[in-house]
Amino acid sequence: MVKELTESEMLMEAQQTSLYDILRNKVSYDGLEGLYIVTVRKRVMFILGLLVLTIVASLLALGIGSVDIPVTDTLKVIGHQLSPSSIPGPENEWYSTIILKSRMPRILMALITGISLAISGVIMQGLLRNPLVSPFTLGVSSAASFGAAMTIVYAPSIFGSFYYGGVMILGQDIIFRNILLILFSFLFGLASVMLVIVVSGRGDASRSTVILAGVVISYLFQAGISFAKYISDDEALREITLWLMGGMWGVTWSSVLILIPIVAVGFILMEKLAVDINTLSTGDDVASSLGVNVSKLRNRGLALSALVTSACLAFTGIIGFIGLMAPHICRIFIGNDTRYLMPAAALMGALILLVSDTVGRVIIRPSQLPVGVIMYIIGGIFFMWLITRKNWRNMA
Amino acid sequence: MRITLEDVCQSYDSFEVLRNISFTAETGEVLALLGPNGCGKSTLIKTVCNVKPAFSGSVHIDGTNIAAINKKALAKLMAYVPQGTTHSVFSTVYDAVLVGRRPYMEWSYTRNDLRIAAEAMVAMNVGDLADRYVNELSGGQMQRVFIARALTQDPSFYLLDEPTSSLDIRNQLDTMRIMNEIVKGRGSGMIVALHDLNLALRYSDKVLVMKDKGVYAFGRPEDVITERTIREVYGVDAEIVEGKHGKYIQPYDRSDAGLCIS
Numbered sequence: 001m002v003k004e005l006t007e008s009e010m011l012m013e014a015q016q017t018s019l020y021d022i023l024r025n026k027v028s029y030d031g032l033e034g035l036y037i038v039t040v041r042k043r044v045m046f047i048l049g050l051l052v053l054t055i056v057a058s059l060l061a062l063g064i065g066s067v068d069i070p071v072t073d074t075l076k077v078i079g080h081q082l083s084p085s086s087i088p089g090p091e092n093e094w095y096s097t098i099i100l101k102s103r104m105p106r107i108l109m110a111l112i113t114g115i116s117l118a119i120s121g122v123i124m125q126g127l128l129r130n131p132l133v134s135p136f137t138l139g140v141s142s143a144a145s146f147g148a149a150m151t152i153v154y155a156p157s158i159f160g161s162f163y164y165g166g167v168m169i170l171g172q173d174i175i176f177r178n179i180l181l182i183l184f185s186f187l188f189g190l191a192s193v194m195l196v197i198v199v200s201g202r203g204d205a206s207r208s209t210v211i212l213a214g215v216v217i218s219y220l221f222q223a224g225i226s227f228a229k230y231i232s233d234d235e236a237l238r239e240i241t242l243w244l245m246g247g248m249w250g251v252t253w254s255s256v257l258i259l260i261p262i263v264a265v266g267f268i269l270m271e272k273l274a275v276d277i278n279t280l281s282t283g284d285d286v287a288s289s290l291g292v293n294v295s296k297l298r299n300r301g302l303a304l305s306a307l308v309t310s311a312c313l314a315f316t317g318i319i320g321f322i323g324l325m326a327p328h329i330c331r332i333f334i335g336n337d338t339r340y341l342m343p344a345a346a347l348m349g350a351l352i353l354l355v356s357d358t359v360g361r362v363i364i365r366p367s368q369l370p371v372g373v374i375m376y377i378i379g380g381i382f383f384m385w386l387i388t389r390k391n392w393r394n395m396a
Numbered sequence: 397m398r399i400t401l402e403d404v405c406q407s408y409d410s411f412e413v414l415r416n417i418s419f420t421a422e423t424g425e426v427l428a429l430l431g432p433n434g435c436g437k438s439t440l441i442k443t444v445c446n447v448k449p450a451f452s453g454s455v456h457i458d459g460t461n462i463a464a465i466n467k468k469a470l471a472k473l474m475a476y477v478p479q480g481t482t483h484s485v486f487s488t489v490y491d492a493v494l495v496g497r498r499p500y501m502e503w504s505y506t507r508n509d510l511r512i513a514a515e516a517m518v519a520m521n522v523g524d525l526a527d528r529y530v531n532e533l534s535g536g537q538m539q540r541v542f543i544a545r546a547l548t549q550d551p552s553f554y555l556l557d558e559p560t561s562s563l564d565i566r567n568q569l570d571t572m573r574i575m576n577e578i579v580k581g582r583g584s585g586m587i588v589a590l591h592d593l594n595l596a597l598r599y600s601d602k603v604l605v606m607k608d609k610g611v612y613a614f615g616r617p618e619d620v621i622t623e624r625t626i627r628e629v630y631g632v633d634a635e636i637v638e639g640k641h642g643k644y645i646q647p648y649d650r651s652d653a654g655l656c657i658s
Contacts, residue, residue: 032518275502275503281492285476285478286542286545288447289471290498290499292467293467335488336486336488336491337487339503
């Protein structure tokens with residue numbers, strides 16, 4: 001029931017919590033700064049916690065597989081590599097071989113790919129102010145895969161022996177094939193982002209328009225992939241099919257060593273954009289009035305995210321949903337400040353992909369399940385949960 | 397600081413929105429923009445802060461053309477609060493308010509930034525919402541959060557587009573009073589688009605009334621806001637009544653006066 005206030009009552013109520021009193025320091029605000037500092041502390045702790053979890057999970061993952069290696073021996077292998085004189089290697093010499101030659105590059109690849117997909121998700125969601133965009137939903141994954149598929153089919157005949165050649169960097173063979181794969185994946189990944197922006201109108205187009213544009217572009221490139229499959233010979237067909245499932249099995253040190261600098265530099269550059277991306281949450285106009293060059297920021301950020309995702313997907317094939325899952329899980333815990341969300345989501349993405357890949361390695365051992373398949377299952381369920389969440393339905 | 401507009405024209409694609417607008421706004425003053433829906437108030441505010449650069453004509457700040465001022469330097473001079481928000485901001489109130497420090501920071505906030513943001517939140521009465529998510533707030537609370545962000549920006553000029561549109565009567569008065577106090581106390585300036593003529597009458601020093609994409613009248617509120625202006629600009633008959641606490645406007649529907657069209 002609405003109570004009617006008399007004029008004097010209204011006056012009294014107005015005086016009790018008048019903004020004047022607050023402005024004149026009658027209300028303390030010391031607690032508020034403390035609140036923010038506590039929040040930041042929580043965010044940093046969350047990131048550190050994830051870091052520890054990721055390291056532990058990596059060590060465990062190094063040990064399990066078709067041959068189980070005790071953790072102590074895993075540590076010995078790593079320790080021996082880092083400091084051969086003071087730490088002895090494991091008694092079983094082949095443990096070193098399994099870990100260093102086979103599992104370590106694969107695990108690093110899972111970590112790097114998880115990081116790159118997650119940070120791209122954070123950046124894209126921030127830049128387009130759309131909680132449903134990610135490398136996967138915008139069609140970057142399909143486009144990058146198309147680029148890679150075309151490279152696999154055509155590059156050997158175009159480039160000939162150069163395709164299989166390489167240079168030695170840090171004692172590892174960097175094969176030109178890998179560089180070409182990254183290059184063409186990136187070019188098509190970038191093209192897909194630009195297409196989405198053009199098709200959906202502008203950066204601040206409605207959420208569903210952007211997603212629809214992404215879906216359409218995804219289909220276009222998938223048609224392209226089907227075409228590539230159709231015209232390829234048996235060997236290339238097998239290679240493409242295996243690789244499209246999204247897996248870490250073909251990973252070598254060579255590909256890992258190319259990706260580390262790309263993702264590291266991408267991460268640093270994106271982190272530099274983080275403050276500006278935060279301003280975008282208030283709308284393009286306000287961001288612009290805060291001194292941010294919005295279109296430049298958007299182009300730069302999207303190009304960077306296309307680069308890091310395409311580069312990784314060139315080797316792993318399509319891996320969906322990490323770019324959605326990792327940022328959203330982290331947002332629940334630490335909020336939407338891009339500066340903290342980026343590293344948190346990066347670690348979360350790395351962790352999810354690592355765990356999924358490890359599960360895929362052992363669940364039907366000695367055979368393996370491609371991590372892409374596992375991600376489709378977990379990610380699909382997550383995506384359904386995401387779009388039915390009340391919070392985000394209201395935002396559309 | 398003085399903002400001068402000379403013959404500013406503005407258009408969206410080929411659709412003209414503003415025609416030959418000229419006026420001057422100074423710090424220490426509240427300038428209210430009045431006019432019916434769609435008369436170009438919002439566009440004018442965007443033009444003044446260069447979010448949408450003028451199609452023709454010029455905007456000068458203390459004699460310098462706004463186009464020649466670095467974006468970041470301009471952000472320290474003017475804070476812009478758009479009308480409502482079509483999208484929700486998925487971040488905490490504190491984070492959303494701190495965004496206003498962008499022109500002053502590189503990557504991290506200093507203690508001073510936190511203090512300024514805290515003061516702004518308390519001033520706008522959203523301090524107790526600091527760790528809530530903006531998209532969970534009511535329209536009025538959101539609006540106060542966005543004004544708090546503008547305060548955090550600590551500019552010389554505030555450009556507010558209908559800041560009171562989703563506030564209740566208490567918060568309308570509080571908001572206008574506090575902005576007025578900031579303008580007078582800190583020597584800032586404010587250009588504010590308003591629908592409520594009574595608020596304009598009470599809190600502004602100057603009034604710019606817009607009609608048909610151009611300026612209808614510009615001057616002191618008591619000179620400009622007249623029964624004739626209200627009739628010609630809004631097409632509404634109203635009486636300006638001398639009340640106990642000053643003048644107020646009492647609009648009446650024509651049907652009340654027996655002038656029912658049907």
